[in-house]
Amino acid sequence: MLKNFTGLYNSDQKLRFLKEEYPNELTRKTYGSLLLQLTKFEEFYKKDLCDFSYSEAVDSLIGLRKKTFKSLDVAQTIIVKYINWCMNEGYSSTGINSFKLLNKEDLQKLVHQIAQKESYFTREEIFEMVVDIxxxxxxxxxxxxxxxxxxxxxxxxxxxxxxxxxxxxxxxxxxxxxxxxxxxxxxxxxxxxxxxxxxxxxxxxxxxxxxxxxxxxxxxxxxxxxxxxxxxxxxxxxxxxxxxxxxxxxxxAFRSFTGISFLNPTLVFQSGLLEKCSIIENESGNIEPENYRQIYRDMNLDDKNWYNLKTMYEMYKKNIASV
CATH class of the missing domain: 1.10.443.10 (Intergrase catalytic core)
Known part of the structure; x- marks a missing residue:
């Protein structure tokens, strides 16, 4: 089911693409989530991805904040496939797949700065990662x-x-x-x-x-x-x-076949903790010491160490803001 993706820009068009091109439901959900992340750029430019210019394509790829070449390469591949599909179906008004114009070296340059600053994974990056496992x-x-x-x-x-x-x-x-x-x-x-x-x-x-x-x-x-x-x-x-x-x-082994050299169990676990912090702050407008303590208690961890999570989260936010 793709009911959670009705917020997509030109949702009927994109849902049809996902259903026709990806028979596996888990893959459809993962790639649908990527297209959903790109909706804000489509709304900003008031056009579908299939009509983006080169500069708009670059801006949207940077905006995805992918911190590894692998994750950005996967994203580009999905977008290129979607636009090719749109061109074949007559949805593209330009007839140009701007995302396809970026080569591997271009992608590496785009992720370099973010990769130097961000070492944690978002939920969507985790699910994108396991698609190829x-x-x-x-x-x-x-x-x-x-x-x-x-x-x-x-x-x-x-x-x-x-x-x-x-x-x-x-x-x-x-x-x-x-x-x-x-x-x-x-x-x-x-x-x-x-x-x-x-x-x-x-x-x-x-x-x-x-x-x-x-x-x-x-x-x-x-x-x-x-x-x-x-x-x-x-x-x-x-x-x-x-x-x-x-x-x-x-x-x-995961590091070898995902191409993510810094992938390890602690980093994945900490990424989940940071997501919990982010959700609390987004919902309430701030995050207090008791929130950090409660996260630790919920995770069956020693809440005496709550300040470690606070420090990690503040550094995480600082690094994102400086990219």
Missing amino acids: VNPIDKALIILLFEGVRGRTEFEELRNLKNSDIFISSNTLLLTRDNGDQRVISVEDRSIEILMNAMEQEYYHKGNGEGTGVFATPKLRETDYLLRASDNGKNMNIDERMAVPSINTRFR
């Missing part, structure tokens, strides 16, 4: 960290999450620490869809689907834990949960 379990690992699933030590909430702790009808997760403490969080539809796919995954595709040889697609362990390792045939007397080193190893 093959294994649903790997997608889930990144999404869960951004949604705030971690715990205090050794990724305990991540590693303890079971399929039976995922409540699809209510979009909620029951999280458990090693000491037995529990909490319930709500996540969005796209996250639930990724978790459902991870629950159903039976084989792991090494090398993000590019592995070769007889061990390229090992069977995953049959366990109720969502994050699980490959079955090595020695499941007796071992912890069925994914090991901590395995999580770090996965992220080393």
